[in-house]
Amino acid sequence: MAGATKRLTIDGRFSMRRGAYLESPSMAYETWGELNAAKDNAILIFSGLSPSAHAASSVEDPSAGWWEDMIGTGLPIDSKRFFVISVNSLGSCLGSTGPASINPENGKVYRLDFPVLTLEDVADAAHAVVESLGIDQLHTVVGCSMGGMSGLAYCVQHPQSVCAFVSVSSTTRAEPFSIAVRSLQRELIRSDPKWRDGNYDAEDPPLVGQRLARKLGMISYRSAEEWVQRFGRERSTSTLASPGDRFQIEFSVESYLENSAQKFSGGFDPNCYLYLSHASDLFDFAEHGGSLQAAFKRLELERALVIGVRSDILFPVHQQRDLASGLREVCPDTTLVELDCSKGHDSFLVDMDAFRPVICDFFR
């Protein structure tokens, strides 16, 4: 674990929303800036499914973070003004307790004995971190992609401890297209014989299934429009192809997917991926009160910002509009920004010039 990572052990039994508990789970997090005396300048950031807590570089860990251009001195989430906290989601394999962690009750890796994970659990575990830092009320909760749903869960479960909420390319609950994509991604991993019902050999994980799942992910994270501009029908010059293979890589878009898949698939525990992906499908904000309207009424936000991207097919822009409408009912100071980025869902990671001014305005 890199030098910037802090760790909290949540003592005792941590109850999970769908039943069962975790014994004294750990949370990995990083912080930037200083908590002020009034303790009212803290921002909590929830990431998408796969990143670690390392959202930005720091003296302790100078490597670039997943939102490097957003967090830091003089950046939109300005660490000179704010105390910024980024958590690794509960259920992940990047520092926080998840299916790849050892169950302290029996000394074995949880694997599929890990209880069903929900984004409400992710939110509550992050809340424990916030409490441990002596913060009663957050200035803002920011969540990207899956993290936007975790953030919404945080706001509805701890309404008095959040002043403002920023949702980046997220939603109140997944639509069936996104569920279908994620369900198939999970099945690709589970269909790899090396997955062995979750009992894969750590030295020989289901890399084929993970690689295929990542390719499907990329198809849903980017946009057709971007790829027309970027690749068209350009042929690949890659050396990834096996000569003589009838169906070898031929088009640039194929080698792009292959490169992306090879980079990702070794770096994430397959069971953790399955749990977090499943949690994304399960989340339904309407469960908090019986309807979306009732759920929104539980919030006590002063300000909210919803950002979406027109080319996003995974969290489509009509879902951003619905989220903003719901928030506005209970929090009139809600802003909706629809960005015309072409890079699909991933725009919040790769089209920073479009996102920075919006986040900057919000925190000005």
Add this chain to the structure above:
Amino acid sequence: MAGATKRLTIDGRFSMRRGAYLESPSMAYETWGELNAAKDNAILIFSGLSPSAHAASSVEDPSAGWWEDMIGTGLPIDSKRFFVISVNSLGSCLGSTGPASINPENGKVYRLDFPVLTLEDVADAAHAVVESLGIDQLHTVVGCSMGGMSGLAYCVQHPQSVCAFVSVSSTTRAEPFSIAVRSLQRELIRSDPKWRDGNYDAEDPPLVGQRLARKLGMISYRSAEEWVQRFGRERSTSTLASPGDRFQIEFSVESYLENSAQKFSGGFDPNCYLYLSHASDLFDFAEHGGSLQAAFKRLELERALVIGVRSDILFPVHQQRDLASGLREVCPDTTLVELDCSKGHDSFLVDMDAFRPVICDFFR
């Protein structure tokens, strides 16, 4: 093979566009109606990737065909007026010669020894059928999905033998999003250990890979909008789930995909699927002359119709517009119809009430 299926053996060496040849390949086809004395009432139909030649029922084969509501007495493609020919594509496993056929030169199943297949080969093999029926000039070539590209290949390779062309949810060449989807579908089949580099056991084919590829297919054939209406976040009551499975089917959209995949995957030869899918990626109308414009100039059409669907993500509507614009340059009597169907690419198979009037108008 059903009673309505006719068969043509194309004697001698059939040269393939990308090299090599097939020795005396067979073509399966069906016909409806009668060729008139002037031999000017013949319509040739190219299907999408997976259907057989059985496009509609007949006395010889009363089972419903893949375009049952479109072809027949009193239907838009009226078999009282027209002599309708539907071919099973070269490379398929449903009657025509393909990778699952026996190579007469060595008595072995071709498998991956089958030469690279292109849609130009599919078109030329269909042209042999048309010639064998004594037809010099077709009234119209109609092609759906992949079949639209086969039809375009037919029109450009045999310009004087086609009067009119109808493209249904097709294009001049695939964009990278569609290539990515199909490339991944192929990889899902090839990643199934039972595929064995194409040498799978006929009794134990790579059904898992085929099932997964079909699910990805369904995600691209339908539309997010349709699924919101149809499934929302409804839970499945299916018995497909294995109890106790942590990641069992939970949402209706998941059981829909599972049902669809189970229905399809046993019915199509995996190698044939790979070849036809690959041919769809390879096709580029611009190869006929060096540019799209040059290719369009080779056509000698009197009339054309391009139909597309706004919710289609595989052959998106802007591609239909481009195709219609290109055709109009050389064939002023070109009509573009953009349908507002919600069922995505598959609309031409499942939303017949929208398609019938358009086809009917064209042939009136």
